[in-house]
Amino acid sequence: MRWTSVLLAAALIVSLAPxxxxxxxxxxxxxxxxxxVRNGNVRSLREIEARVLPTKRGxxxxxxxxxPTAMAYRLKFxxxxxxxxxxxxxxxxxxxxxSR
Numbered sequence: 001m002r003w004t005s006v007l008l009a010a011a012l013i014v015s016l017a018p019x020x021x022x023x024x025x026x027x028x029x030x031x032x033x034x035x036x037v038r039n040g041n042v043r044s045l046r047e048i049e050a051r052v053l054p055t056k057r058g059x060x061x062x063x064x065x066x067x068p069t070a071m072a073y074r075l076k077f078x079x080x081x082x083x084x085x086x087x088x089x090x091x092x093x094x095x096x097x098x099s100r
Contacts, residue, residue, distance in 0.1 A: 032068035041071065042090035048073050051093045052086060059084060072096060 036042040045064055052075055053061060059077040066073055071091055077084040087096040 029066050029068075033066045036068065036071065036090070043093050045073065048088055048090065048093055049075070052088055052095065055095075056084075056086070066090070 033042070033045065037044050045066075049061075049064070056077055059079040062076040062078055062083075064073050064075050071089070073088045073090050075086045075088060077086065082100055085099045087098070088094065089096055
């Protein structure tokens with residue numbers, strides 16, 4: 001019985017690890033964005049969204065990701081059952097590309 005409890009506890013910990021990793025990744029991403037905006041290296045997400053969202057009428061906006069290495073935002077949309085990614089230069093706000 002005791003070993004069963006230990007194994008169940010270990011399985012629970014292992015199953016929670018990916019969720020904790022994803023949370024840490026989001027926290028790190030937010031920290032990177034705040035640092036880059038504060039240093040004047042990139043535009044804020046609000047400014048990027050204000051420029052890009054009006055150009056994507058008819059698409060449902062799902063949310064952003066930030067790549068600090070590329071200094072780019074990836075905005076995720078859905079339209080007609082297809083996911084559309086819009087890559088935006090975080091420094092200039094220029095759309096770099098769109099992929100489906």
